[in-house]
Amino acid sequence: MEITENMKTTEKIACVPTAGDYGIITDMLIQRCLGYKTMPCPPMTKRTLELGARYSPDMICTPFKISLGNFIEAAENGANVIIMLGIVCRLGFFDILQKQILDDLGYDCEMLILFDYLPTVSGEFPTINNMYECLRAINPDLTKEKFYSIFEIMAKVTFDKDYLADFMRRNIAFEVHKGEYEKHYNDYLQEAGNVQSVIEAEEIFAKYKEKIESVAINKPEKPIQIGIIGEIYVVIEPFANCNIEKWLAKRKVEIIRPSDWSSTGVAIWSLPELIKNSGGYVNYNIGSTANDVIAQAHQMMKGGIDGIIHVKPASCSPEITGMSILQNMSRDYNIPIMYLTFDTGTSETGVHTRLEAFYDMVTMKRERD
C-alpha cells in the first residue's frame, strides 16, 4: 500500500504543559524514552488563560486551567499526545478530567501519565521505578538500563540548570550590564538540551558556570533579601505569578527561591527531613509540597531574611493549611510574609501595587535598623 500524506499524520507529536523553563528536561525524557517528537506549547498569552478557564470547572485549581489552555493551543497546532504528571495532590487526577474535556471538544489526543497516581492515594510517593513502569507500558522496547541512563542525564541537567538559575536569581538585580545573565543562561539551556552523556552535561555546565559566576555585578555587602515560597507551579511559572521575580529583580533585591524541580523533587521524598527543618511548626504530612514550604520558610527566617512572599493558586488546599502555620512563624520571628493568590482573573496591576508596598516596607524597615 502506498503511504499517503494522510497516514503520516499518525506520527506522535507530544506536548507537556509549560512549567517554567523545564521544557528541555521533559523533551529529553519523551524524545529519548518514547521516541516521540515533542512540541513546545505556544507561548502563554491571555488567550491561553481564557481557553483554559472557559472549559474548566470553575472551582478547580488554577494550574488545571492554565495547562488545559496549553493543551488546547498545542492540539490546535497539531499535537496528538498530551503528557501529564500524576502525583502529589489533586494534580494526580488532572489527566482524567482534562482528557475528557479535550475529547468533548473534539480533539483527538492521547493522554499519557508519567507517574501512577494510585500510590499517592495511599499516602506514598511513587518511585522512579514507577515512572519506568509507566513509560514501558507505552514503549515496550525501553529497557531498564536505557531508562536509567537517560534519567541520569536528565537529573544531572536538572540539578545544573537549577544551580545556575538560583545563582542568577540571587544576583541578577545587581548585574552591571543588563541582560548578561539571561543571555548566558539561555545559551546554556540551548546546549544542555542536546547532551548525550553525563560527562558531556558536566562539561557544558562547567563552561557556563564559569561564565555566569564571572558576570560583573555591583552587589552591596548585605542586600535586601526577599524569599519566594509557595505552591511549586505558581512559583516556577512566571506567567502564573505575574512575573514577580522580574519585578523584584528591577529593584536591587536578592531573590531567594528554594522551590525548583531538583530541591522539591528531593524534598517530597524526605518528609522526616522536612519536619526536622520545620522547627516544630508542623509534625506531620500536610499534603503536596506544603511541608517543603514550611521548612523553607523556617530556614529563611532563621537566616534573617527581610521578607517572604507566599504564592499559591486559588483553591490550593495544602497551601491554605500551610498558611496558618506560616502566620504563627511570621509572628514569632517578626518577619513579614505577604500572601498572594493567583487565578485566571488576577490583575497584574493589583499584584504590582502589593509588591510595591511590600518592597517599600522591607526597605524602610532595613533603613531604620
Place this chain on the structure above:
Amino acid sequence: MKKAYLGVDIGSISTKGVVIDESSNILSDSYLWTLGNPLQAVKNVLNEISQKLDKSYTIVNSGTTGSARRLIGTALGSRVIKNEISAHAIGTLSIVPDVQTILEIGGQDSKIILINNGVIMDYAMNTICAAGTGSFLSSQAKRLDLELEDFAEIALTSENPAKIAARCTVFAESDLVHKAQIGHSKADIVAGLCRAIVLNYLNNVGKGKQIKSPVVFQGGVSKNAAVVKEFEKELKVPVYVDPDGHLMGALGAAVLCKAVKEETPFDFNLTDINFETKGIECSNCPNNCEIICVYKNKNLLDAWGNKCEKGAQKLHSL
C-alpha cells in the same frame, strides 16, 4: 516664598487633594467624587485647593497615590507616584506618630497595616474578594431604602443587633433578607450588618495579625460611627478616627515629596491644559494588552500597559 507640597489621592470612588507646608501642616484640602473621570476630578480638586490656598505659598513638588496614581502622576508631572498602602501609612504617621495599627475600609478594598516605631512591619489587603467594603454597605443601604449617611444613627439605636453571617457577603445578604422576613426591626438588622462588616474584616483581612493600640481607623466606612463602636467592642481598645482620615493617602504622598531633593515647580494653570486618554488594544499577539495613551495638548505624553516591546507606543499626536 514659602514652600508647599501637593499630594493627590485618586481612588475609585473619591479624589482627595492636600497641600502641606514644610512642617506637614495641612494648608488646603479638597475631597470630591471621582465619578468615573479621574482627570476631571483632579482638575476640580486642584481648582478648589488653589482657591483655598494662601498665595504666599509655592508648590515645589507633587505626589500621587490611589488607583489612578500613574495616570494623574503623568499628567501632573509628579515626582512621587506611590502605592496607596505606603502612602496611607506615611500620612497617618505624620498625624499620629505612635500609631501601631491602621485599619482601613474603603470603597472597593480593605487593608490592615501594622506599624512599630514608625516603620511598617506588616500589612495585608483583601485579594480576590471585596466582601465587607464600602460598596457592600451602600448596596445594602439601597436594599433597605436608607441613606448611607443615616446608617450609623439607626444602627446605634439598636439594643439587640441581629446575628448576620460575616464570612461572606453573599451569605450576609441572604441572611439579611431572612432576618427582615422573620420580623427583625430595621435598626437591629442595620446594627447586625455593621457588626458583620467588622467580623468579616477581622476574619479576612486581619486574620492572624496582632492588633495593638493605638488603633487608627480610616477609609470611607470609618465615617460610620456604628462600625467604629463595633470595632471597639471586638478589639477592646479605643479606635481613633481622625476627622482628616480621608486625606491620609494624599497627605502621605505630599509628605513623601518633602524628601525629593530636586524641585519641579507646579503650576495650577495645569487645569487649563487639555489632557486626553485613549485605550487601545494591541493586536500584535493574543495577549491583547490594553494600552493606555495619555495625551497632553494632543501630543503623546506617556503610554503603558504593554507586556512586551511589540506594544510599545512611539511618540505621536492625536
